[in-house]
Amino acid sequence: MGGEFVLSKPRNGIKCRRFDRCNTMRQTETELFSEETRERRRGRRRRINGSFFLDMIIFFRPCFSNFLFLSLFILSSSSSSSVLSTETENLSPRNQTLRPLEELNKLKAINQHLRKINKPSVKTIHSSDGDIIDCVLSHQQPAFDHPRLRGQKPLDPPERPSGHNTRGLRPKSFQLWRMEGETCPEGTVPIRRTKQEDILRANSVSAFGKKLRHFRRDTSSNGHEHAVGYVSGEKYFGAKASINVWAPQVQNQYEFSLSQIWIISGSFGNDLNTIEAGWQVSPELYGDNYPRFFTYWTNDAYQATGCYNLLCSGFVQTNSQIAIGAAISPSSSFKGGQFDITLLIWKDPKHGNWWLEFGSGILVGYWPSFLFTHLREHASMVQYGGEVVNSSPFGAHTSTQMGSGHFADEGFTKASYFRNIQVVDWDNNLVPSPNLRVLADHPNCYDIQGGSNKAWGSYFYYGGPGKNPKCP
Known part of the structure; x- marks a missing residue:
C-alpha cells in the first residue's frame, strides 16, 4: 500500500444511481479503509519500535548484566555491612558509620x-x-x-x-x-x-x-x-x-x-x-x-x-x-x-x-x-x-x-x-x-x-x- 490513498468500488457490484447515495457509500468505505490503514500503520510502528528496543537490549546486554551485577553487589554489600555499621557505630567513640567500601577495607585489614x-x-x-x-x-x-x-x-x-x-x-x-x-x-x-x-x-x-x-x-x-x-x-x-x-x-x-x-x-x-x-x-x-x-x-x-x-x-x-x-x-x-x-x-x-x-x-x-x-x-x-x-x-x-x-x-x-x-x-x-x-x-x-x-x-x-x- 505504501501509504497511498485509493478509493475502492462499492461492494457487491452495486452501482450508484443517485449521487448522494453513492457518495455516502463511498464516504463510509473511505472511513473504513482509513481506519484499517491507521490500524495497520500503528501495528507496524509497534513492531518497528519493539524490534528496535529488542535490538538495543541485545546489543547492550553485556553492559546491562555488569550493571545489574554491580547494583546487586552494592545492595548486598550495603545489607551485609549494615550489621558492621551498627556494631562500629555502637563501639566507635566517634559514633561514625563507615561507607560500605571503607567497611570492607577495614574488615580486610582486620583479618590480615x-x-x-x-x-x-x-x-x-x-x-x-x-x-x-x-x-x-x-x-x-x-x-x-x-x-x-x-x-x-x-x-x-x-x-x-x-x-x-x-x-x-x-x-x-x-x-x-x-x-x-x-x-x-x-x-x-x-x-x-x-x-x-x-x-x-x-x-x-x-x-x-x-x-x-x-x-x-x-x-x-x-x-x-x-x-x-x-x-x-x-x-x-x-x-x-x-x-x-x-x-x-x-x-x-x-x-x-x-x-x-x-x-x-x-x-x-x-x-x-x-x-x-x-x-x-x-x-x-x-x-x-x-x-x-x-x-x-x-x-x-x-x-x-x-x-x-x-x-x-x-x-x-x-x-x-x-x-x-x-x-x-x-x-x-x-x-x-x-x-x-x-x-x-x-x-x-x-x-x-x-x-x-x-x-x-x-x-x-x-x-x-x-x-x-x-x-x-x-x-x-x-x-x-x-x-x-x-x-x-x-x-x-x-x-x-x-x-x-x-x-x-x-x-x-x-x-x-x-x-x-x-x-x-x-x-x-x-x-x-x-x-x-x-x-x-x-x-x-x-x-x-x-x-x-x-x-x-x-x-x-x-x-x-x-x-x-x-x-x-
Missing part, C-alpha cells in the same frame, strides 16, 4: 592483622570465661617476627637477684583457663587468641593493643589519673612487689583500671622508655570486666612502639603455664578473703634483657634489651600503683574504680594494697625501696597512704571510687 598475630597452634583450649588459648610453638610466637629475633629461639633462664625467695603462688591456681586441668605441651607457649570483635572495639587496627599517649606524673594529662608510690634519683635494675587483685567496676568500655609496676627511663617526653606488668580491667581490650594479667612496653612514650601482652613483636614468652592477657581468679573481696600476686622484673646482668617472674620462681619471659634506648642501661625511676582512664562521661568525673573502689584509709580487706616493695640494685641484689614516696593526681577521687612494718616491709594502700561528692 589477625593472621599476623594469631599463630598456628598445636593445641587449642577453650576457657570457661570465653577465651580461646592457643598452644603455639615457642619459636613461632609473635616476638620472633621481629627482624632482630627472626630464626632464633627463647633464651635460657638468667641468674636471679640475690635475696629473692621462692615462696609464692603456683600459677595453675590463678588463671581461669587452667582451672579444669588444661595445660600446654612443653615447647609451646599459651597465647590468648585475638578475635575480630576485639579489634573492632579499638579506634583502628593500628591502635589495637596500644595505650594512648598520656604519660606524665606531674600533671593529670589526657584523662589518665594515678595513685602511685615511686623511687627516683638512683640507677635501678629491677623491682618487686606483691599486688592485691580486685575486680573494679569500669564505667564504659573506653576506660580501664589497672594496678602495675612501671620500670622507667628517659624523660617524660618522646624518648620515654617503660616496662610494665600487673593486672588490669579493660573492656575495650578484652571485651569483659575480668581482672587480667598483662604486660606492656614502649620506647617512645606510647607513640609508635610497644603493645600489650603478645600483640606485637617484642616480649618473648618462655613459660608454658601462664597466658598473658588471661583472666585472674580468684580476686579479693570486700571485708573478705584477700588475694595478691607477686611480680619481679629485673635486668639480666649478663645479656642485659629485662626478665619477668611471677610468684614462686616461675619465669614468664623477657623484653630484649634492643627494644629500648635508655633501658638498655638501667632505669631512672620505678613506680608502683594504680591508674584509671577518666573520659569524663556526660561532663562529670568517671565512676570507674581504682583498686577495690575504696579509699586508702579504710585499710586491710577494704582498700587495695602493694606490699613488700623492693628494687634491684646495681649488684643484682633485691633491697627495700629506699625513700618510697607516694603521689595521687586527684586525692579526692583516688588516694594513697604509705607505711612500713616487719611483716609487709614497705607498703601502701591506695584506690578510690572515682565520682563522689568530693570528686569534681
